[in-house]
Amino acid sequence: MSITLYGASLSPFVRKVRVVLAEKGLPYEHVQIDPNRRPEDYHQISPFGRIPALRDGDKVLADSGVICTYLEAQYPQVPMTYSDPFLKAKVQWFEKFGDYELGPVVTFGVFRNRVVMKLIGKPCDEEQVSRCIHEKLPPLMEYLEANAPEDGFIVGDRFTVADIAIATHFINFNLGGEQLDKARWPKSAAYIERITSRPTVAPMIEKEQGFVNKLLSR
Ligand SMILES: N[C@@H](CCC(=O)N[C@@H](CS)C(=O)NCC(=O)O)C(=O)O
Known part of the structure; x- marks a missing residue:
């Protein structure tokens, strides 16, 4: 089967x-889709036009959570969750914490304003950025700080989709010119650092930072 990732x-x-594809060692073609300038027919792949979407042979799926669940079931060789029902549910809980709690604040509140708006020629709403950093982020960070492990991963003893679902938003936070406050949230900062240093993650960040620097300096 040949896999294509859109986004x-x-x-x-x-x-x-x-990262899930890389951890599982699955080769794929990456088709860059800019959600602000998506092709007309992209809705056939992703009904509401969002990224990512994935094609595996003749099967097409959208939504990162759905895609990762599919990849786990279809390609279980390198597991990114657990078969134990409780641990599996915990992985799902922290994946959703990343997707639906951190995402709107860290990525859409900070990165979108600082990077995406600039790229599409719209003003950055610094008031919104400040509200996200100073009001909306702290309660989420308190929760992460209370749950971040001293060592290893957020659930059990293996790297799971939950770890990348959380860390991925802090990569966007950095790309948006912000750093986590290490003095205020030391366990979380060290945890994010561990996850983003993985060989499947670190090279992506380097490339992306170079790309953002280039885009913003135009
Ligand atoms: N829950 C979705 C969120 C996907 C999402 O919001 N993607 C953004 C880009 S980061 C997007 O496609 N935005 C364009 C739009 O909503 O029209 C997932 O996990 O895939």
Whole structure:
């Protein structure tokens, strides 16, 4: 089967799927889709036009969570979750924490304003950025700090989709010119650092940072 991933590399959700594909050692073709200038027929692949979407042979799916669930069931060789029902549910919980709690604040509140708006020629709403960093982020960070492991991973003893679903948004936070406050949230900062240093993640970040620098200096 040949796998094609659709979506822009700077999207945290696309990155999440790329890391899962890389961890599983699955080769794939990456078709860059900019959600601000998506091709007319992209809705046939992703009904609401969002990225990522994935094609595996004649099967097509959208949404990073759905795609990762599919990849896990179809290609279980390198597991990114657990078969134990409780651990599996915990992985799902933290994956959703990344997708639906951190995503709207860290990626859409900060990165979107600082990078995407500039790229599409619209003003950055610094008031919104500030509200996200100073009001919306702290309660999420308190929760992460209470749950971040001293060593290893967020659930059990293996790297799971939950780890990348969380860390991916902090990559966008950095690309948006912000750093996590290490003094205030030391366990979380060290945890994110561990996850983003993985060989399947670190090279992506380097490329993306170079890409953003180039785009923003135009
Ligand atoms: N829950 C979705 C979120 C995907 C998402 O919001 N993607 C953004 C880019 S980061 C997008 O496609 N935005 C364009 C739009 O909503 O029209 C997932 O996990 O894939």
